[in-house]
Amino acid sequence: TNPPAEGTQDAVAAAAQARADIMPSVGAVVATTNLNCTRYVARVFTQPPLTEHIDDMCWLFEQLLRAHQGAEDNAGRALPDVVLVFRDGVSEGQFSKVLEVELAGMKEACERVQPGYKPRITFATVQKRHNTRFFPLSDNDQAADYATNRRGKGSGNVRPGLVVDRDVCSPHVFDFFLNSHAGLQGTNRPAKYAVLHDDCGLGADTIALLSHWLCHTFCRCARSVSVAPPAYYAHHAAFRGRAWLRKVGYGGSESGGSEATVTSDSSVPGVWRMDALHPDLTNTMFFV
16 A cells, blocks of 8 residues: 555644544433433533533533432432442543542532432442453353354353452552453453442442443343443433534624534534434433
8 A cells, every 4th residue: 555645644633633622522421210220311411622521510410310309200209319320431540530520519419409418429430441351261161152152162251240359450449340241252341340439338249249230221232231321321322412513603604604514624613512402302211
């Protein structure tokens, strides 16, 4: 193949950076509204690009609490006594900042919903972008026969439900690896959970078991999935919100221009807007 022209990579990087400076980040938060943790509501939002922590966590968490309080399954309009948070998309270097900003916003939201309301909060992060893999020591430790390949051999993956909380974990952070799914192809990548705040005092075994149980409640699949469904659903809701973004106010007209769909030309001036969700879908699982 022909070598790339000089400056091509720099131009691509500059274009990507210019686009990131204009286009906002899209995020989402979800919460359960029933005791079985199978029904969720979501709130999709935008914020400045390259911002990892959620600035509006107070308002977003307040909306989720009110949705939980007004859910059909919640006849007594009771607020939860325990809040378990699974936070996705956070690197280890951002743990302290995300915990400081978002936990404070959640506590402020609780006070807004009901003065004196102080639920016990456990805040955990979920990571999949790592290079850690686990392999069985013997054939008996492999996954069940439904993961057998065409040649009749096992998949070579460890069994679903494997928890590793020592040796390869951090001595400074309460973290563990959970292999909650049986891979259909290739080597499983376990999810890494790090508990940054634990008012509930659940302990490592309880949190790992609860996370594994939740992985069996993902409504898109009849099998267990690799990440706790709250993180999965938030990802799907944010991806859906990305499709709602549109650029308005460009085209050179004095009145601000006309509405248009998202374009790849980041040099065109304009303002990003997100279309509003229909009120009938606000508290439904539209993102599934």
